[in-house]
Amino acid sequence: MKLDKKAFDLALAKAKxxxxxxxxxxxxxxxxxTKLLSESQNMRPSTAGKISEALGCNVSDIIKEE
Structure with a gap:
């Protein structure tokens, strides 16, 4: 699972x-x-959940479609 940098940055901006x-x-x-954004590390589902919850968005909003 990869973090979508563009989607992450957008969610970050929306969350201020x-x-x-x-x-x-x-x-x-x-x-x-930082490692997830540079794609040097795959993201665990639990990590995706933590990040999306902190951003107030759905997990599907911040992951790259493979």
Missing amino acids: LTKQEISQKSGVSSSTI
Whole structure:
């Protein structure tokens, strides 16, 4: 599962939060979020759930369709 950078940035803007604030709110480290955005790491379903919940969006809104 891959994080869609464009969709993530859009959701981040809608939530009016920074990457650091999402990290704190979701409990996912900022280094993990950076790795997910650079696609150097696959995302676990639980991580997708934490990030989407912190952003106030659906998981399907922030993942890349493969």
